[in-house]
Amino acid sequence: MVDDIYRLKSSIALVYDDNILDVFLSNLREQFKIRVEYEEILDLLFSFDGEKTVNDVLKVYRNIDGDDLFDLISFLIKKNVLIKVDCEYPESFLSEQYRLVNFFEDYCSSTSDVIASLKLISTSNVMIVGLGAVGTWISESLIRSGLKNITLVDDDTVEFSNLHRQGMFFEEDIDKFKVDVLSENLCSVFPDVKINKIKDKLTSEFFSKYNDTYDLIINCADKPSVDETTRIIAKFCMKNKIPHIVGGGYNLHLTLIGQTVIPNRTACVMCFEKHLQKINDADLNGVKKLTRKNRRIGSFSPLSTIAASLATIDALKIVSGKYDRISNCNARIEFNVRERDIDKHLVEKNDDCEWCGNNGLYK
Ligand SMILES: [Zn+2]
CATH class of the missing domain: 3.90.930.60 (Outer Surface Protein A; domain 3)
Structure with a gap:
């Protein structure tokens, strides 16, 4: 010493x-x-x-x-x-990323560890599925934090109603494909970023066409439903041992902070589904059904950016290899914007889970 x-x-x-x-x-x-x-x-x-x-x-x-x-x-x-x-930071780290370096020093015991973590971020390949309000913010934040390889998935075009929640879309982009617009705008700020664009729907056949090597997949797609898109992504990720994040969303005055899953180490999507199903069944016992099927749920930019920011922080910890610092594993978090309350509902990894349990499909 x-x-x-x-x-x-x-x-x-x-x-x-x-x-x-x-x-x-x-x-x-x-x-x-x-x-x-x-x-x-x-x-x-x-x-x-x-x-x-x-x-x-x-x-x-x-x-x-x-x-x-x-x-x-x-x-x-x-x-x-x-x-x-134990080694000097490259000049580019200090001139361009000193705040990020400072942040990562809190997760590292040596300067070589900081450099290795930031290099892992820059060389990782992250797939973002769904470029709505949450997906666009996550993509932008990850690239601003040093990610240089990203796969963007969306088959939709920019609409006027997207502009009030999504930072990288402008009026002249209306009717253009979201993946094209976001790629172009991100590359105009960071020209060395490599973006793989996929204009396709997330169906059960999706990953038979796009089964590249990913270090992390984040689900921000909610059509036909978040549950359905999450299941498709989670099955592929569990099978291939890829960390995945359910990107969150919003519902009335609640922002849902989606869970982070590290296959076979933390509660999987099925652990959550079964656990929450039990709670919902108990809560709904004797409750009258809502008569209005298609409710229009309100949302605005601050709600989506909260969900996106918290998902991005976990994403950075995953791709930099700092698994012990991940915050959103084994928990479903709701942030109540009106009351400013955070409700953390813990969900343990279930040994009897049909996916990740001792005799599970993806064990
Ligand atoms: Zn499980």
Whole structure:
């Protein structure tokens, strides 16, 4: 460890008073305190500047015990306070993506880990099915976050009613195919992005035609229904062990944050379906049926962007390999825009599930 180089992360703030070191992790909105009986602790920690080795630091602070310092460094790495500088960031990372680098430093213990994570994002192939309000925002956010290979699926054209919710469509795009318009507009901002366009409906035969290697598939298609499109995608993904996300949606004043599924590690779509079916059956017991079949559900841009943003965050964690940081596994989340409440309904992976259970079809 003496030859290693560490850096105090730039988002960390420190206060030292009465032998208590108060550590604020601004990015993560976390704080912890530790007892440290060493008056020069702040100067010592700020000397981890990404250039000095541990040995250099020990030469300056001769009155500290080496083993105590090694223990402190190990502890602060685990707590996301220090990062090991085992290689330099490429210049392009710092000039173009320094905020993203800063964000990923919270998920990584070394600079080489940050570089590897961002490279994984840029080389992954993500399929987005359905370019409605949620799908377009997810596509744009992923590309702005460094994704360079994306497959866009939609057989629909831009309508006037899309413009109030979807950022990449303009009035002159009306009647053009959504995949063409979105591809063109995304490439005008990021010309090095490779976009594979599929103008086709999501039917049960879809993946026999488009069975490329995908690192993640996100379902944002709701025709004929979200349940139906999700099942088609989930079957293909479970069979091929591909992580998938149900992209979310909105219903009255609720935004539904769709679940993230890592095949055979988290609750699958069938685990959710069976679990929610039981709840719905119980809730609807004795309830009169609605007389209006085709209700027009309201929605506007803020609702779709909430669902899209939360799905994108999990998508980035998946394609960068940070599975332990995923937020939307084993849970169905509803965000009530009017009340500002978040309701998280937990759904456990079911060992008896007909898809992912011990004797399941996709085990
Ligand atoms: Zn299951």
